[in-house]
Amino acid sequence: MSDTSSSPRACPNCNANAATPLPQYSRDEWRIVECKSCTMVYLQNPIDYVALEEDYAWEKTYAELDKERNRKKSWIKRAARQVRILNYRMKRDANERFLKILGPGNILDIGCGDVVRCQTPFVPYGIEISKAMQKTADEKMRALGGECVLGAGAEAIWDFPKDKFDSIMMHSYLEHEVQVAKILDGAMHCLKPGGKIYVRVPNYNALNRRISGPNWPGFRYPDHVNYFTVKTLKAVAANAGFDFKLVNRHKIWLDDNILALFTKPTTL
Numbered sequence: 001m002s003d004t005s006s007s008p009r010a011c012p013n014c015n016a017n018a019a020t021p022l023p024q025y026s027r028d029e030w031r032i033v034e035c036k037s038c039t040m041v042y043l044q045n046p047i048d049y050v051a052l053e054e055d056y057a058w059e060k061t062y063a064e065l066d067k068e069r070n071r072k073k074s075w076i077k078r079a080a081r082q083v084r085i086l087n088y089r090m091k092r093d094a095n096e097r098f099l100k101i102l103g104p105g106n107i108l109d110i111g112c113g114d115v116v117r118c119q120t121p122f123v124p125y126g127i128e129i130s131k132a133m134q135k136t137a138d139e140k141m142r143a144l145g146g147e148c149v150l151g152a153g154a155e156a157i158w159d160f161p162k163d164k165f166d167s168i169m170m171h172s173y174l175e176h177e178v179q180v181a182k183i184l185d186g187a188m189h190c191l192k193p194g195g196k197i198y199v200r201v202p203n204y205n206a207l208n209r210r211i212s213g214p215n216w217p218g219f220r221y222p223d224h225v226n227y228f229t230v231k232t233l234k235a236v237a238a239n240a241g242f243d244f245k246l247v248n249r250h251k252i253w254l255d256d257n258i259l260a261l262f263t264k265p266t267t268l
């Protein structure tokens with residue numbers, strides 16, 4: 001559970017403590033705030049990693065949230081959701097798409113869940129905090145020459161050797177990570193020079209958030225601890241020494257997600 005006795009979390013981008021509460025987006029005991037220095041929006045009182053591994057395992061939290069959301073939704077919205085799921089499953093070109101962007105080689109998928117997102121000619125590695133999902137992912141990744149380790153991303157990434165990976169996948173991950181600077185420093189360490197991180201996070205500046213307000217699907221309590229805009233995502237990348245490129249630039253104001261590439265400079 002949340003540790004209310006400890007001091008509030010500092011801004012994950014600029015480390016400042018002064019923040020404006022956003023009560024319209026806060027729920028129960030979970031406090032969403034906006035940094036007064038850099039405008040980063042974040043959860044000020046996240047739960048700790050031990051609780052995440054046990055009480056708040058992702059699969060349980062998602063299942064509960066899904067149930068709650070489905071009750072609130074009309075049948076039209078439920079049908080639309082089923083179509084989206086079907087669409088996703090029919091996408092057989094995802095591996096090709098990632099291959100074009102990232103190139104082959106060792107890839108580390110942080111917070112991979114129980115799926116292998118990138119397959120041959122990638123050699124897939126993963127870090128997963130949920131014990132049940134890590135076990136499944138590890139079996140699948142070992143069959144393809146890689147492995148999935150159990151742990152919190154920002155801790156476990158430091159166990160990999162320097163320059164181990166050709167690319168890193170942070171797909172629906174960075175919004176969960178309390179230690180943003182630590183995971184990006186770890187990525188800088190184990191990524192080869194010129195290597196890229198593919199980042200997908202909810203887009204706090206999306207039109208849908210302005211329309212839907214607290215019902216915007218990007219809000220998940222207490223799972224999502226960082227609510228990035230292009231500006232703040234670019235800032236955390238720059239802080240860690242990465243070059244930043246926005247992938248979905250042309251329709252970013254409409255998109256509920258930000259897709260970006262962080263590149264490790266070759267001069268390092």
Ligand SMILES: [Zn+2]
Pocket residue numbers: 011012013014015016035036037038039040
């Ligand atoms: Zn800040």
